[in-house]
Amino acid sequence: MTQTGAVHVHLVDGTYELFRQFYGRNIGQRNAQGVEVGAVRGALRSTFALLNDGATHVGVATDHVIESFRNDLYDGYKTGEGIDADLFGQFGLFEDALRAAGFTVWPMVEQEADDALAAAARLASDDTSVERVLILTPDKDLGQCCAWPKVVQYDRRNQVFRDSDGVREKFGVDPESIPDWLGLVGDTADGFPGLPGWGAKSAATVLAHYKHLEHIPDAPGKWEVSVRSAAKLAATLAEQRADAQLFRTIATLRTDADVGTVDSYWEANLDLTQILPELDLYDEHWPILSLQRQLPPAKFVFDDDDRRGTAVDSLISGGCIISGALVRRSVLFSKVRVHSFATVEESVILPEVDR
Secondary structure (H helix, E strand, C coil): CEEECCEEEEEEEHHHHHHHHHCCCCCCCECCCCCECHHHHHHHHHHHHHHHCCCCEEEEEEECCCCCCHHHHCCCCCCCCCCCHHHHCCHHHHHHHHHHCCCEEEEECCCCHHHHHHHHHHHHHCCCCEEEEEEECCCHHHHHHHHCCCEEEEECCCCEEECHHHHHHHHCCCHHHHHHHHHHHCECCCCECCCCCCCHHHHHHHHHHHCCHHHCCCCHHHCCCCCCCHHHHHHHHHHHHHHHHHHHHHHCCCCCCCCCCHHHHHHHHHHHHCCCCCCCCCCCCCCCCCCCCCCCCCEEECEECCEECEEECCEECCCCEEECCEEECCEECCCCEECCCCEEECEEECCCCEC
């Protein structure tokens, strides 16, 4: 098995994508059974767009159920209460559609989608074949993953990349301190309040110096940073330190979920080369249309006995030229050049590779 080109791993927050699509323009679309499917269609189009842009290693994490182990830690933690039934009803459908399309999917039950993303990011970051790991979500708690080499967050809606320096610029603390910051400030989306009086700016100022909660002195006179209302903040922290530590625990992402291997993301692409793949890209009944660049058709040249442009059990994108070479059971993205006498086998070739 080979992967030609720099390996970039794309990790998608499927729950966020469904919410984004449902409350965007993809609502009011029902199938023949009357089931709302607009968010699924929009999220699938968004995920397939990654492939059009050259992604080869894609994993999608979802919250199969909203509740998790964190609900046992704190009664006020978020639940599925209040989620629109038309939205929640699409979670399982989205997971099934992703599997059928050959994507790696992590439908989380005991842990959350964010934990799966963190586990996959850590795994990919430690893999020497990986050049970059992109976590596709704007959620602030995933910022802690940017502490690991190669990991960046990408907000697709606003087209913003955020690495460790970007986390410091936005939140005022190191990525490693994001759980501590959330422990003080809270996260209303997840249902824990933080400590009274502690705001984003004061928490950032203190944690930029002390890094973690246990290093912040109880007595404000011992603080080595200047913060407005320091005495009041210090008193609150001293009185409610256990709560802050609990909230930090809640905000700390787990990295022990079973997310497979980096190669498993890549292998999903090769499933498309099967005679009868789970997802038939040529099935006209699939209502998934992805945006593609207008390129000339793939071209195969030379027909000599020892120099014949040939592709077998493969997907060859527009703009490719197979010049007197053999391509077998491979996926070639756009504008790839394969030169005479070469053999490409069981490979995923990224756009514009010339070999």
